[in-house]
Amino acid sequence: MAKPIAGPEIERLIQLLAKLPGLGPRSARRATLHLVKRKDQLLAPLAEAMDRARANVLVCSNCGNIDTRDPCTICSDATRDQSTVVVVEDVSDLWALERAKALNAAYHVLGGVLSPLEGVGPEDLTIRRLVERVAEGGISEVIVAVNATVEGQTTAHYLIDQLAGFDLKITRLAHGVPVGGELDYLDEGTLSAAMRARTAF
Amino acid sequence: MAKPIAGPEIERLIQLLAKLPGLGPRSARRATLHLVKRKDQLLAPLAEAMDRARANVLVCSNCGNIDTRDPCTICSDATRDQSTVVVVEDVSDLWALERAKALNAAYHVLGGVLSPLEGVGPEDLTIRRLVERVAEGGISEVIVAVNATVEGQTTAHYLIDQLAGFDLKITRLAHGVPVGGELDYLDEGTLSAAMRARTAF
Numbered sequence A, B: 001m002a003k004p005i006a007g008p009e010i011e012r013l014i015q016l017l018a019k020l021p022g023l024g025p026r027s028a029r030r031a032t033l034h035l036v037k038r039k040d041q042l043l044a045p046l047a048e049a050m051d052r053a054r055a056n057v058l059v060c061s062n063c064g065n066i067d068t069r070d071p072c073t074i075c076s077d078a079t080r081d082q083s084t085v086v087v088v089e090d091v092s093d094l095w096a097l098e099r100a101k102a103l104n105a106a107y108h109v110l111g112g113v114l115s116p117l118e119g120v121g122p123e124d125l126t127i128r129r130l131v132e133r134v135a136e137g138g139i140s141e142v143i144v145a146v147n148a149t150v151e152g153q154t155t156a157h158y159l160i161d162q163l164a165g166f167d168l169k170i171t172r173l174a175h176g177v178p179v180g181g182e183l184d185y186l187d188e189g190t191l192s193a194a195m196r197a198r199t200a201f
């Protein structure tokens, strides 16, 4: 923009909104205009919701999930099978599995993957706490749901080593063809895995 | 979502962010996670920026633009040609023209278009103020930059009628082929207009 077209408060709002994933500079302008036209219905409630989230968000000391209570909503949910723990890299993975209603279980959020290149070691993740949870008892299955990347698999193997001494079922997500996925677009590793794991009609 | 996976503060933030244009429920979740992981760097500044915008945003009493000062930044800009007024439907059109650096002029934001079907009459728009501005003097050209829709054109004709008594140049945007536009995809009206308005190389 060659010249300022609005006061600094509006320009700042555009700049900050543009930092959200999914919003570029252009859509940040549209969102800002949408907000300032709806001061009472949307802008004020959103400012307040952000302020409350800022003041209340914390990391669950049990599982590493992000919530506004500790233990988190999921760890406190007695209707979940707390004996099954799904280990994920990030809270976004937890949310994705919950959206899919994949399982009514507990979680453990690692906070990343082991990456010697990026200097991420076991102490940078919540691995020690996972081992503690298992040692405390009451967990019968750990589902290692890390991403199917090299670093994810390295992390999975490290976890399996750490959990080797316990009487525990350790599983991982099945590889296969995504639902609705076209074979043509899938990589060879996925196709081979799907073929090996084929099931009867 | 079958079960709550986070406290009400986080769920509320997701719900409100999902109301922004360009963000659906899924991207609102991603944005929320992005924010709560960056409490100090992004969430707190954004909450504050929204609060400031909410407290300070107003509609320019001269031109109908949205800003945090009245008269607005554009009306107060002495380096702009304030004798040329570009009439637009919405602030978003003003921003689009400014992004394009189309002209270094003043604006007048109508706040919509005439629409008998939706009960929008002249008094619902800032038409009276536009006539006042012209009557106050100092304006030599009004560029009617409303959208090329039926209602936009109805509004344009109404404006031209209202401004007929003044010594004033009234112009409109040229129709033509969008820069980078493929002829194949353009409607016949645009193509005919572009042909009639053809210029020499």
Ligand SMILES: [Zn+2]
Residues within 6 Å of the ligand: A060, A061, A062, A063, A064, A065, A071, A072, A073, A074, A075, A076
């Ligand atoms: Zn938890």
Ligand SMILES: [Zn+2]
Residues within 6 Å of the ligand: B060, B061, B062, B063, B064, B065, B071, B072, B073, B074, B075, B076
């Ligand atoms: Zn103004």
